[in-house]
Amino acid sequence: MNLEQFEDSIKRLFHHDLLERLDDDFGFTNRSNNTISVIGYSTNLSMEIIAKAAENNADLLLTHHDAWDFVYGLREECMKKLIEHNISHFWIHGPLDYIDFGTCTSLMDKLGVDQLLKPSIFTEGGETPGIGEFKVPLGFDLFVDKMSNELSEPIRAWRNNDKEIKRVGVLTGAGHATNHLKTAFDEGCDTYITGEATLYTIQYAQFAGINLLVGSHTYTEIFGVESLARKMQDLNDDIKIVRLNESHFELGPND
Numbered sequence: 001m002n003l004e005q006f007e008d009s010i011k012r013l014f015h016h017d018l019l020e021r022l023d024d025d026f027g028f029t030n031r032s033n034n035t036i037s038v039i040g041y042s043t044n045l046s047m048e049i050i051a052k053a054a055e056n057n058a059d060l061l062l063t064h065h066d067a068w069d070f071v072y073g074l075r076e077e078c079m080k081k082l083i084e085h086n087i088s089h090f091w092i093h094g095p096l097d098y099i100d101f102g103t104c105t106s107l108m109d110k111l112g113v114d115q116l117l118k119p120s121i122f123t124e125g126g127e128t129p130g131i132g133e134f135k136v137p138l139g140f141d142l143f144v145d146k147m148s149n150e151l152s153e154p155i156r157a158w159r160n161n162d163k164e165i166k167r168v169g170v171l172t173g174a175g176h177a178t179n180h181l182k183t184a185f186d187e188g189c190d191t192y193i194t195g196e197a198t199l200y201t202i203q204y205a206q207f208a209g210i211n212l213l214v215g216s217h218t219y220t221e222i223f224g225v226e227s228l229a230r231k232m233q234d235l236n237d238d239i240k241i242v243r244l245n246e247s248h249f250e251l252g253p254n255d
């Protein structure tokens with residue numbers, strides 16, 4: 001596969017209108033290697049991940065996030081390393097959050113949610129959480145353990161009602177805004193799951209009486225990137241895909 005075929009595969013996998021509406025939220029950071037035999041994938045672009053991509057002989061690095069502008073200087077240093085190791089890099093943010101195999105639904109699948117009632121969608125007013133339901137309600141502590149095991153990291157959990165977990169709202173990554181929580185609450189969710197939380201997220205969840213489960217931004221979103229990588233391999237059986245595991249740097253130093 002070459003880069004042009006890779007781009008064609010992206011167009012086949014994602015809805016045209018989604019790519020068009022979010023055309024500034026994905027693309028190539030670097031085009032160094034046009035021959036793609038190995039795709040390494042992760043949530044973030046970082047120096048750590050580029051080193052792991054090189055160790056695994058990746059020709060293309062596929063990530064959910066580009067290097068953020070406000071992590072000053074990171075993109076420039078990543079570019080140098082990508083060029084040095086002859087690795088192309090493609091990132092896809094918004095479209096992967098709102099496609100049916102993306103970050104939200106992939107996390108729900110990993111957590112064993114039986115029925116997707118509403119996908120996470122993007123509108124002019126912003127994003128909305130996906131809503132899913134379990135056929136058989138789960139105990140709170142059991143579900144916390146399950147989520148921790150699937151993410152391979154301890155999660156933060158606030159039990160704010162005495163119900164078993166039945167209907168969940170999910171917005172991976174930065175789903176900390178109280179309007180996201182309110183949407184889940186208004187949809188009848190007893191539990192809200194995300195990858196970031198602030199004082200206001202925690203305070204509103206407690207006030208509204210909705211359980212709050214918070215993993216890391218990185219590990220609530222990796223399953224969507226993994227789903228994309230696997231679909232890319234289904235379309236191009238001449239490539240190998242490799243998950244590049246990131247350190248749990250969002251945890252405290254003693255965790």
